[in-house]
Amino acid sequence: MKPTAPLYLALLHHPVLDQHGEIITTAVTNLDIHDGGRIAATFGIQRYFLITPILEQRALVHRVRSHWVEGPGARKKSARHTAMALVEPLSDLQATCDQIEEREGLRPRIIGTSARPLPEKKVSYQDARNLLLQQETPLLLLFGTGWGIAPSISPSIDLYLPPIYGPTEFNHLSVRSAMSIILDRLLGS
Amino acid sequence: MKPTAPLYLALLHHPVLDQHGEIITTAVTNLDIHDGGRIAATFGIQRYFLITPILEQRALVHRVRSHWVEGPGARKKSARHTAMALVEPLSDLQATCDQIEEREGLRPRIIGTSARPLPEKKVSYQDARNLLLQQETPLLLLFGTGWGIAPSISPSIDLYLPPIYGPTEFNHLSVRSAMSIILDRLLGS
Known part of the structure; x- marks a missing residue:
């Protein structure tokens, strides 16, 4: 099923929490x-943004991307080329929303994710899937590194997806696993 | 939903294919x-086996595991401890089935995964989910690194799950993403 809403994915490296609840900046x-x-190429995502305020880290992302998209890695038109062409580093959430508005003419609705149960703004996977398949407002799916998105970001988030559980109480998946599962729940065939 | 069948997860590093279809051994x-x-801790998996014929690579897995389970990383009883306690390196698929038989009293049925569509032994996600939730034969879910499980392993595989697709033709997810999505499809809540 092709989504009608343009979908964007972002991985936040600041402000996020560490295990003690302090604000940190994680490394890309x-x-x-x-x-x-x-993941972005598989699920037809418009852009995959890596958000970090650290200039050198954004330069690293540009370098890795260029290697595969314009440099030596690009010679054979590979799957890696397709995937890396979607990658873009940005400085903060504001710049990310600006970039999406620039491309789509509308600011995105932001869907947050968290490993902790959240009291408000909850949206079920089914309802989020319906937003994607029936509406046209751009959506930004936001993941936090470390111990998750800092509370200071919460006012910007419109809706939160529930944490992922299997048949256990353990919910410490890597952010790579969480991104994979959530995209499959929203857009898997 | 708790599975009735004991489920095991294995990641194969040999024999697997490279991009030209040659047999290789990938690095752990x-x-x-x-x-x-x-992933194993989240989905209630009995053991996560890393299969490699290279002794030094198995020693590496033991070392990483020990750090978190018995060594300095184990002091605070962390999520990492729970996750790493499930990890075990083994030399080949035979040893993996032996190990499961030792623990369960029965050899496992092997469910293979592949990014390529396969003509035979296909099982749907729904039917595999039913096997897990209604039967008691141990199951081993097998993933290949590199460009996938080598054909020489096929005769040992009882059933194959279909490749993962989103709303595009692109199906080059990382093996970490594939493991995450397939376990969620089989056992996610």
């Missing part, structure tokens, strides 16, 4: 760039 | 150890 990892690009 | 990666352990 090479594997998050690649795995996220491949 | 630190992230595959961690992400797989966290």
Whole structure:
């Protein structure tokens, strides 16, 4: 099923929490760039944004992307090329929304994710799927690294998806696993 | 929903294919150890086996596991401890089936995965879910690294799950993403 709403994916590296609830900036990892690009290509996502305020980290993302999209890695038109062409580093959530508005003519509705149960703004996977398949407002699906998106971001988030559970109480998946599962729940065939 | 069948997860590093269809042995990666352990803990899997014929690579897995389960990383009883306690390196598929038989008293039925559509032994996600929820034969869910499980392994595989698609033709997810999505399809709540 093709979504009618343009869908964007973003991985936030600041402001996020550490295990003690303090605000930190996590490092961009090479594997998050690649795995996220491949998830974005699989699920027909418009762009996969890596959000970090650190200029050198954004330069790293640009370098990895360029290698596969314009540089030596691009010679053979590979799956990696398709995936990496969707990757883009940005400085903060504001710049991310500006970029989406620039492309779509509308600011996105932001759907947050969290491993913690949240009291408000909850949206079920089924309802989020309906938003994607029946509406046209751009959506930004936001994931936090570390121990999750900092509370200061909450006012910007329109809706929250529930945490992922299997048949256990354990809910400490990697952000790569969470992105994969949530996209499959929303758009898997 | 708790499965009635004991479920095991394995990641094969040999024999697997490279992009030209040649048989290779891939390297175990630190992230595959961690992400797989966290997936296993989330979905109530009995053991997560990393299969490689290379002794040094199995020693590496033991070392990473020990750090979190018995060593310095184990001091605070963390989620990482729970996840890493499920990780075990083994030399080949035979040893993996032996190990499961040792624990369960029965050899497992092997469910293979592939990014390529397969002509035979196909099982739908719904039918595989029913096997898990209604039967008691142990099941081993097998994933290949590189460009997938080598054909020489096929005779050992009882059933194959279909490849994962989103709303595009692109199906080059990382093996970490594929493991996450397939376990969620089989056992997600």
